Amino acid sequence: MITQTAPSTPRASAPSSPVHQRRRRKPSLYRTLSRVLILLIVIVQVYPLAWLFLTSLRTEQDFATGDPFALPSSLTWENYARAFETGDLGRNILNSFIVTMGANILIVLFGMMAAYAIQVLGFRLSRFVRALFLIGIIVPVQIALVPLFIDYSAVNLLDTYQSMIIPLAGFALPMSIYLFSSFFEYIPRETYEAASLDGAGPYRIFGLITLPLSLNTVVTVVLVNSIFIWNDFIFANTFVLSEDLKTIPLGLQNYIGAMGKVDWTATFAAVCVTITPLLLVFLVLNKAMIQGLESGATKG
Amino acid sequence: MKKLLRAAAVAAVTALALTACGGGGTATDPSNVTPTGEIKPREISWLLSRPADGAVINIMKKLADDYAKDHPGFALNLITTPDRPSYIQKLETLAAANKLPELFDTDATPFAQELAKQGKMVDADKLLKSLDVYDDYRPGALDYQRFDDGSLYMIPFQFELEFIWYNKALFEKAGVSVPKSLDDIPAMCTALRNSGITPIAIDGQDQWPLERYVAYQPFREAGPDFVQKLKKGEASFTDEAGQKTVNWMADLGKAKCFQEGFSAQGYSDAQNQFTSGQAAMYNIGTWELPSLATDKLNPEVRDDVDFFTLPTIEGSVTAANEFVSPSGIGMAVNSKTYDPLVSDFLKFALAKYPAEYAATGALSPTTNVQTAIPANATPLYKKALETATTLGDKQAMPWDTQLDPTTNGRLQQELVLLVQGNISPEQFTKTMDDAIKQNAPKFFK
Numbered sequence: 001m002i003t004q005t006a007p008s009t010p011r012a013s014a015p016s017s018p019v020h021q022r023r024r025r026k027p028s029l030y031r032t033l034s035r036v037l038i039l040l041i042v043i044v045q046v047y048p049l050a051w052l053f054l055t056s057l058r059t060e061q062d063f064a065t066g067d068p069f070a071l072p073s074s075l076t077w078e079n080y081a082r083a084f085e086t087g088d089l090g091r092n093i094l095n096s097f098i099v100t101m102g103a104n105i106l107i108v109l110f111g112m113m114a115a116y117a118i119q120v121l122g123f124r125l126s127r128f129v130r131a132l133f134l135i136g137i138i139v140p141v142q143i144a145l146v147p148l149f150i151d152y153s154a155v156n157l158l159d160t161y162q163s164m165i166i167p168l169a170g171f172a173l174p175m176s177i178y179l180f181s182s183f184f185e186y187i188p189r190e191t192y193e194a195a196s197l198d199g200a201g202p203y204r205i206f207g208l209i210t211l212p213l214s215l216n217t218v219v220t221v222v223l224v225n226s227i228f229i230w231n232d233f234i235f236a237n238t239f240v241l242s243e244d245l246k247t248i249p250l251g252l253q254n255y256i257g258a259m260g261k262v263d264w265t266a267t268f269a270a271v272c273v274t275i276t277p278l279l280l281v282f283l284v285l286n287k288a289m290i291q292g293l294e295s296g297a298t299k300g
Numbered sequence: 301m302k303k304l305l306r307a308a309a310v311a312a313v314t315a316l317a318l319t320a321c322g323g324g325g326t327a328t329d330p331s332n333v334t335p336t337g338e339i340k341p342r343e344i345s346w347l348l349s350r351p352a353d354g355a356v357i358n359i360m361k362k363l364a365d366d367y368a369k370d371h372p373g374f375a376l377n378l379i380t381t382p383d384r385p386s387y388i389q390k391l392e393t394l395a396a397a398n399k400l401p402e403l404f405d406t407d408a409t410p411f412a413q414e415l416a417k418q419g420k421m422v423d424a425d426k427l428l429k430s431l432d433v434y435d436d437y438r439p440g441a442l443d444y445q446r447f448d449d450g451s452l453y454m455i456p457f458q459f460e461l462e463f464i465w466y467n468k469a470l471f472e473k474a475g476v477s478v479p480k481s482l483d484d485i486p487a488m489c490t491a492l493r494n495s496g497i498t499p500i501a502i503d504g505q506d507q508w509p510l511e512r513y514v515a516y517q518p519f520r521e522a523g524p525d526f527v528q529k530l531k532k533g534e535a536s537f538t539d540e541a542g543q544k545t546v547n548w549m550a551d552l553g554k555a556k557c558f559q560e561g562f563s564a565q566g567y568s569d570a571q572n573q574f575t576s577g578q579a580a581m582y583n584i585g586t587w588e589l590p591s592l593a594t595d596k597l598n599p600e601v602r603d604d605v606d607f608f609t610l611p612t613i614e615g616s617v618t619a620a621n622e623f624v625s626p627s628g629i630g631m632a633v634n635s636k637t638y639d640p641l642v643s644d645f646l647k648f649a650l651a652k653y654p655a656e657y658a659a660t661g662a663l664s665p666t667t668n669v670q671t672a673i674p675a676n677a678t679p680l681y682k683k684a685l686e687t688a689t690t691l692g693d694k695q696a697m698p699w700d701t702q703l704d705p706t707t708n709g710r711l712q713q714e715l716v717l718l719v720q721g722n723i724s725p726e727q728f729t730k731t732m733d734d735a736i737k738q739n740a741p742k743f744f745k
Contacts, residue, residue: 064568064569064571064572085353086352086353087352145393146393146396146397149393149394149396149397149399150397153397153399158399233386234389237381237386237389237390238389238390238393241345241347241377241379242377242379243379250381253352253381253382253383253386254352254353254380254382256351256382256383257351257353257354257382258350258351258354258587259506259508259567259585259587260384260503260506260508260567261567261568262566262567262568264568
């Protein structure tokens with residue numbers, strides 16, 4: 001059985017799926033209690049989302065004058081119309097997707113390869129290299145801004161997708177390498193030995209054994225990093241100049257008016273639109289993660 | 301570890317580069333405002349911090365399109381970051397990397413003054429004069445943009461007046477009238493509270509509205525110079541004007557002038573307290589005319605709303621027609637990229653901008669156009685615009701544009717504590733004077 005050393009991942013709040021029941025059984029006290037507990041957890045998770053969605057349907061006047069947590073007195077789609085008018089939401093979502101996917105591909109590819117080299121292949125100073133990567137965790141993001149900006153402008157990378165993807169992937173690598181290499185410890189050596197005896201080289205072993213086995217870790221790494229990348233503001237704010245490349249956090253700024261007056265209801269509508277794709281991705285990935293957790297290498 | 305050291309070294313060098321003179325010899329002379337040569341159309345950029353859908357951006361977009369018709373190949377790329385702190389971070393990064401665009405927004409901050417000293421901005425005084433529009437600008441609008449030494453490097457695009465809006469019906473109910481002096485306000489608050497009315501609605505979350513109040517007493521008592529001296533540590537809160545404002549702020553707090561939990565309430569919350577008839581007073585500028593002086597205003601209070609300008613005090617050194625009249629964030633012109641094209645476009649845009657801007661019902665920073673009053677306006681709209689014609693020479697500067705950032709942040713926190721009664725005026729005075737002593741010398745070298 002494979003144990004996960006990954007930190008518990010933030011879970012998107014999924015609506016409870018109806019429990020599969022093959023035949024009706026007498027409900028025991030234990031089952032009722034666990035149902036109630038699950039229901040409570042679901043309510044706690046779903047309530048903020050429901051509140052967000054309801055607020056996005058309230059009129060501006062109603063939200064401002066009434067209690068922000070009250071039920072809406074009337075429903076309107078007008079906020080959504082205004083949100084799409086003021087900002088370029090579709091574009092922002094697409095950009096966030098491109099950046100998140102791009103960074104995740106780099107993180108998984110390089111993170112896995114580095115961890116494989118350090119943990120499985122092993123070489124002289126491999127522990128030192130691993131320590132070097134880990135030191136990267138404590139480097140604050142801000143110190144890289146100005147040097148990166150100057151370098152980017154020298155090589156004409158400013159105001160491109162790459163300008164966001166590269167630093168996001170770079171700063172996420174230490175943590176990802178740590179996660180991957182901790183997981184690789186749990187793949188039994190015998191598996192590799194057997195593969196070598198059958199004549200597989202390191203690349204083939206990596207592709208045919210390590211990669212399929214660590215799918216659940218890949219999902220975990222992607223899940224953890226996606227949240228950070230999806231919400232990244234600082235790199236996008238620094239390196240992106242044109243409207244066409246703005247990601248969601250930058251796009252949401254368009255609802256700020258004069259002297260800090262914020263169009264809240266339009267902002268809520270925009271947030272509703274922008275979290276939907278992320279929620280869907282998480283719901284899908286969550287399933288994959290649980291399946292990944294259940295399958296191991298040497299079941300015993 | 302080596303990597304860490306190297307990173308630290310890079311950071312240190314960066315920090316040095318940020319503070320040291322930029323050294324990158326500018327190609328052009330900032331005072332040369334009439335470059336000679338051929339106009340070669342290209343794309344130019346303006347880095348700004350204004351509402352994405354606001355009048356300034358929409359008008360400049362339109363003017364750029366008009367200009368491009370006669371100058372194929374020209375385009376104006378507007379890069380807006382409405383959130384001010386994010387904008388400043390961006391601007392400072394670009395400045396450090398020596399990558400400032402052709403045009404960029406900035407307030408008259410010490411950081412901007414540093415850029416001007418390094419010759420990175422075109423002298424706006426000379427520029428406006430060479431374009432023959434200098435005399436069209438309201439002196440107050442230009443003065444707001446000037447650095448302490450009187451030099452001008454930013455061009456204003458707005459002009460606003462700040463009033464105290466009030467609800468006549470609520471005043472009547474509590475038996476109070478428009479205050480003749482700032483010192484009357486605490487007693488008014490008590491009377492309003494006794495009638496169960498919130499005296500003043502304030503946006504405490506954004507902090508600048510409360511900071512406006514601390515500027516009022518010194519402006520009346522000692523004039524606009526007080527804050528200039530205070531920020532450099534040449535004057536202090538222990539001075540007469542300083543003590544007056546500290547005690548007055550404490551009195552406002554004691555009289556429960558602001559709504560309950562004001563520090564956690566935002567811009568819209570405060571405005572709605574006033575427009576829904578719960579609060580008697582609301583201090584805000586003419587940028588809110590579209591919500592306060594048109595039929596957008598809640599009909600229940602529409603006939604009761606009026607405004608008065610900042611009251612004076614006994615022995616006031618400034619007049620009743622002198623108060624807060626900011627012209628917003630200004631636009632600086634990058635001297636490195638200033639060429640015949642930028643010069644020609646500015647000439648075209650600045651000549652046409654005032655008429656377009658005034659047509660939207662806003663006050664132009666110039667006096668050569670008449671602001672159009674919207675069809676749905678209440679009589680207050682006209683009254684507010686007319687106030688602009690009778691302004692005095694002096695203006696009260698908002699303190700958040702004057703103090704160094706560290707002291708300013710401290711002041712905003714301490715003001716809330718003072719008004720809530722968590723600290724005494726003496727504690728406030730000591731804390732703030734210490735903060736200025738500690739931070740001002742580093743900042744105003």
